[in-house]
Amino acid sequence: MRHLVCLLIAAAFPSVSASAEFRTGADIKPGLEGWVSDGSTETVRDALAFGYVIGVHDALAGTAVCIGEGVTQRQVVDAVLKFMRGNPEVLGATADRVIAVALEEVWPCPKT
Numbered sequence: 001m002r003h004l005v006c007l008l009i010a011a012a013f014p015s016v017s018a019s020a021e022f023r024t025g026a027d028i029k030p031g032l033e034g035w036v037s038d039g040s041t042e043t044v045r046d047a048l049a050f051g052y053v054i055g056v057h058d059a060l061a062g063t064a065v066c067i068g069e070g071v072t073q074r075q076v077v078d079a080v081l082k083f084m085r086g087n088p089e090v091l092g093a094t095a096d097r098v099i100a101v102a103l104e105e106v107w108p109c110p111k112t
Helices: 002-012 025-036 043-060 073-086 095-106
Strands: none
Touching: 025 043, 025 073, 025 095, 043 073, 043 095, 073 095
């Protein structure tokens, strides 16, 4: 439920206007599905989606997301994709916000 509240707040106070350059969760989900699939022929799309997730992770690492040692990039992508599959109602939000919420739910940083 926390993730839905965060996305609703983010939608109410957008920092920039919608533009074709910003991706939504729905935009990158097919690439993540392809990344974890053995049969995808959309390697560029899939690699871009993978890179997007890892880039958001890296931007949040140590501040909002605290992943322990031994967690692989594949596990990070799997966690985001699982979140997207389980919460299709959030896919209209910007991809960075969807990814951030997904990662913060699985690997939150300790409260100080």
